[in-house]
Amino acid sequence: STPSTSNFLRTIIERDLAEGRYDNKLWAGRPGPADVQQGGEVDRARIRTRFPPEPNGYLHIGHAKSICLNFGLARDYQGACHLRFDDTNPEKEEDEYVKAIIEAVKWLGFDWKHQGEENLYYASDYFGFMYEFARALIESGDAYVDEQSPEQMRETRGTLTEKGSDSPWRNRPAAESLALLEAMRAGKHPDGSMALRAKIDMASPNMNMRDPVLYRIRHVPHHRTGSEWCIYPMYTWAHPVEDALEGITHSFCTLEFEDQRPFYEWILEKLAGLGRLRRPLPQQIEFARLNLSYVVTSKRKLLELVRGGHVAGWDDPRMPTLAGLRRRGYTPESIRLFCERLGVSKADSRIGYSLLEQALRDDLDPRAERRVAVLDPLKLVITNYPEGQSELCHAPRNPHEPELGMREFPFSRELWIERDDFREEPPKKYFRLFPGNTVRLKYGYIVRCTGCVKDDSGRVVEVHAEYLPETKSGTPGADSVKVKGNITWVSAAHAVAAEVRLYDRLFADPHPDSGDKNYLDALNPHSFQTVQAWLEPGTQAHPEHFWQFERLGYFVADRFDSTAERPVLNRSTTLRDAWI
Ligand code: ATP
Numbered sequence: 313s314t315p316s317t318s319n320f321l322r323t324i325i326e327r328d329l330a331e332g333r334y335d336n337k338l339w340a341g342r343p344g345p346a347d348v349q350q351g352g353e354v355d356r357a358r359i360r361t362r363f364p365p366e367p368n369g370y371l372h373i374g375h376a377k378s379i380c381l382n383f384g385l386a387r388d389y390q391g392a393c394h395l396r397f398d399d400t401n402p403e404k405e406e407d408e409y410v411k412a413i414i415e416a417v418k419w420l421g422f423d424w425k426h427q428g429e430e431n432l433y434y435a436s437d438y439f440g441f442m443y444e445f446a447r448a449l450i451e452s453g454d455a456y457v458d459e460q461s462p463e464q465m466r467e468t469r470g471t472l473t474e475k476g477s478d479s480p481w482r483n484r485p486a487a488e489s490l491a492l493l494e495a496m497r498a499g500k501h502p503d504g505s506m507a508l509r510a511k512i513d514m515a516s517p518n519m520n521m522r523d524p525v526l527y528r529i530r531h532v533p534h535h536r537t538g539s540e541w542c543i544y545p546m547y548t549w550a551h552p553v554e555d556a557l558e559g560i561t562h563s564f565c566t567l568e569f570e571d572q573r574p575f576y577e578w579i580l581e582k583l584a585g586l587g588r589l590r591r592p593l594p595q596q597i598e599f600a601r602l603n604l605s606y607v608v609t610s611k612r613k614l615l616e617l618v619r620g621g622h623v624a625g626w627d628d629p630r631m632p633t634l635a636g637l638r639r640r641g642y643t644p645e646s647i648r649l650f651c652e653r654l655g656v657s658k659a660d661s662r663i664g665y666s667l668l669e670q671a672l673r674d675d676l677d678p679r680a681e682r683r684v685a686v687l688d689p690l691k692l693v694i695t696n697y698p699e700g701q702s703e704l705c706h707a708p709r710n711p712h713e714p715e716l717g718m719r720e721f722p723f724s725r726e727l728w729i730e731r732d733d734f735r736e737e738p739p740k741k742y743f744r745l746f747p748g749n750t751v752r753l754k755y756g757y758i759v760r761c762t763g764c765v766k767d768d769s770g771r772v773v774e775v776h777a778e779y780l781p782e783t784k785s786g787t788p789g790a791d792s793v794k795v796k797g798n799i800t801w802v803s804a805a806h807a808v809a810a811e812v813r814l815y816d817r818l819f820a821d822p823h824p825d826s827g828d829k830n831y832l833d834a835l836n837p838h839s840f841q842t843v844q845a846w847l848e849p850g851t852q853a854h855p856e857h858f859w860q861f862e863r864l865g866y867f868v869a870d871r872f873d874s875t876a877e878r879p880v881l882n883r884s885t886t887l888r889d890a891w892i
């Protein structure tokens with residue numbers, strides 16, 4: 313596929329390629345420090361990017377932006393993109409999430425293989441390297457073990473207007489820090505009793521440079537390393553090391569890490585100066601994260617929605633997770649199209665949810681077959697049509713693709729129509745069925761409404777009409793009578809019964825978690841409804857099959873619950889924008 317619209321990230325990559333910045337990059341085919349990479353061959357990838365999710369939840373639509381960007385840029389510039397599990401924080405990480413992330417990236421259509429390399433990595437595989445690097449930083453006088461409590465460290469860190477103050481342990485001999493780090497690792501000290509810190513500048517105007525913590529003690533088992541470690545690297549220390557070990561050239565991250573860039577560069581420069589990392593070094597480049605209206609994308613909040621039973625699971629069709637969007641009927645193509653249309657910028661903004669829905673419509677419109685369905689059925693009896701008789705009507709499979717041909721379905725005496733397509737007393741400008749009015753039954757005949765039947769409570773249970781025999785669609789007389797209304801229908805004796813799940817926005821507030829709002833207060837109580845519907849005969853509801861039901865929207869057969877015998881459909885989106 314062709315490179316998407318140019319953006320500032322492309323400008324940077326093209327500049328780097330033109331200047332040959334990464335030309336003499338070495339790559340051993342596996343991550344490692346300088347001595348390992350020294351033995352490697354010249355890199356076969358012109359650039360290397362990475363998508364580094366933490367396996368502490370399912371991927372969401374915000375991650376899709378990062379995936380499309382990192383894998384897309386690597387593809388466009390004959391590079392490689394690594395899928396790296398950033399699993400340095402043992403508490404919340406689980407194998408279930410690793411599996412779900414792999415499935416989601418594949419589903420989106422991306423691949424971490426590059427010229428025989430299987431570029432799927434785990435940050436936890438580098439714990440040994442990180443430990444060695446930490447020792448090197450202590451030896452060079454760039455790190456020390458601090459025995460202040462976390463509270464004391466916070467207090468002595470200072471504020472934006474006030475300088476921090478040095479820890480009493482800051483200038484202890486390297487040998488002492490080395491011994492303490494080893495004891496920390498050996499499990500001799502409780503959580504929070506001490507930490508390894510970089511020795512940078514307690515007076516720096518950038519708070520992140522005031523001796524940031526590199527290692528903390530956590531006596532917690534890890535989903536991959538078990539109880540091998542009880543010290544874990546902080547994300548800001550681990551990340552530049554991971555990038556460098558993997559030979560990443562461009563490390564794209566979201567804007568909130570901008571203030572971390574000096575520390576990222578400090579770590580890399582120090583370790584390169586100590587001969588532990590090879591140059592050229594990776595560079596961190598920030599872009600604006602995706603914020604979508606009516607949606608929360610924090611994994612913590614998504615987890616709360618699941619655990620609190622506010623949704624049926626991570627893949628509930630109302631969830632903004634890729635698993636949820638997939639179940640809702642979003643296609644990989646539609647999500648890639650959405651991300652392409654978003655572009656990349658350096659300014660935060662909130663994107664309207666309607667942009668996501670429009671991408672789905674634009675993807676499905678040319679390829680979804682049309683069908684008719686009735687979601688809120690009311691019986692229409694054609695009183696002058698013979699009982700037990702039927703005839704076929706014809707309609708295009710997709711009006712944009714005439715070569716796909718026509719579909720056919722029967723017309724008979726008893727039909728299902730939408731309840732909303734009949735009014736006993738029509739409001740102004742109502743052109744559908746009411747006593748005395750004529751409408752076209754789409755692809756069938758023009759009918760004249762003659763009345764209705766009500767039950768004891770006054771509810772309409774049946775509408776009566778007579779058809780005009782010369783007016784069948786596609787015949788010479790079809791246009792002999794002019795009508796303003798055109799309604800859809802299915803033959804009652806032939807229709808396929810289906811459970812249809814109608815979803816609406818999960819939150820009623822366009823900014824559910826802005827300011828000091830509690831996003832749970834913004835939950836939309838009417839976000840889910842199930843109806844028993846009638847589908848055009850011949851509709852085979854195999855899992856993940858999708859259609860446009862005329863007038864109603866795009867629907868997908870649920871990937872888990874639908875069978876050909878017992879169809880279960882999800883409404884993916886309506887035909888028009890309802891998200892103002
Ligand atoms: P959360 O705050 O929801 O837990 P995260 O950023 O901590 O998200 P990670 O698993 O660390 O989640 O994210 C992996 C990658 O995806 C990161 O590089 C991050 O920058 C990117 N990413 C996460 N959310 C968004 C978003 N809304 N828009 C763009 N990129 C995102």
Ligand code: MG
Binds near residue numbers: 366
């Ligand atoms: Mg993160």
Ligand code: MG
Binds near residue numbers: 366611
């Ligand atoms: Mg996070």
